Amino acid sequence: MRREDFNLGEYVDQMALLLDLELRDEYRDGVVANFERIRAIANLVNSFPLPEDIEVAPVFEP
Numbered sequence: 201m202r203r204e205d206f207n208l209g210e211y212v213d214q215m216a217l218l219l220d221l222e223l224r225d226e227y228r229d230g231v232v233a234n235f236e237r238i239r240a241i242a243n244l245v246n247s248f249p250l251p252e253d254i255e256v257a258p259v260f261e262p
Contacts, residue, residue, distance in 0.1 A: 208235045 209232050216223040223231065 208232050208239070211235070 209228075212223070212228065212232050212235060215221075
């Protein structure tokens with residue numbers, strides 16, 4: 201499935217069924233909007249190129 205064909209509303213509905221989660225109608229649009237924001241942030245993070253020689257740090261130190 202291409203990303204352009206991915207329907208977030210359908211995804212939210214299917215995941216609510218799968219998780220046996222009662223998602224009331226008044227909250228559904230907000231949940232879908234939040235998933236749209238999550239997708240935008242994830243696309244930004246995933247588009248950042250990483251060098252091939254990068255290694256995972258064993259401990260995060262700010």
